[in-house]
Amino acid sequence: MALDVGKVRIGVAATDPLGYTVQPLLTIWRRSRGEDLRNLQRLIRKHEITTVIVGNPLHMSGDQSPWAAQVQVFAADLRERAAVPVQLWDERLSSVAAHEILDQAGHDRRERKAIIDQVAAVVILESWLAAQPQPGPGSPPQ
Known part of the structure; x- marks a missing residue:
């Protein structure tokens, strides 16, 4: 599961078990x-x-933003409460990519509030999954 944590909304995306x-x-x-x-x-x-x-x-420089510090505290709180690992992942340009995806899909810019954070969470999770090591030929899946 991936989270795009904002001040007003949290976008949530998930992947299939594989x-x-x-x-x-x-x-x-x-x-x-x-x-x-609790909702999470x-x-x-x-x-x-x-x-x-x-x-x-x-x-964009890679430096921590003031909002990043607050998100890191939120992630630490979730890590303490959740029974699963919680990892931070660089989300630079995820919102830009989310807007591009919605533009290509023909979504009206004025009607995006409800879904833009979910699409950004999709971008974050896809990026994280792509960076994970893939099993080699003959290796058992993890």
Whole structure:
């Protein structure tokens, strides 16, 4: 599962158990840190998630942004509460890529609030999956 954590919304995407496909799951409209974390814990259990990837919003230079510091604290809180590993992943340009995907799909820019964060979470999860080592020929799948 991947999260695009924003100040107002959290986009959530998930993959199938083998990691072949990534789908947008939902958008959580933020209320409080505690409620957001409880909602995510429920999703982790419901979808039998084994790892959570949290987009880390670094500056283009790679330096930590003020929002990245807050997202890192959020990820640490989730790590303490969730029974699965929680990893940060560089999300630079994920929102730009999400807008491009929605442009190509013909989605109206004025109607994107509800899905843009989910699509950004898809981009984050696809990027993370692509960076994972692939088993070699004759190797058992992991």
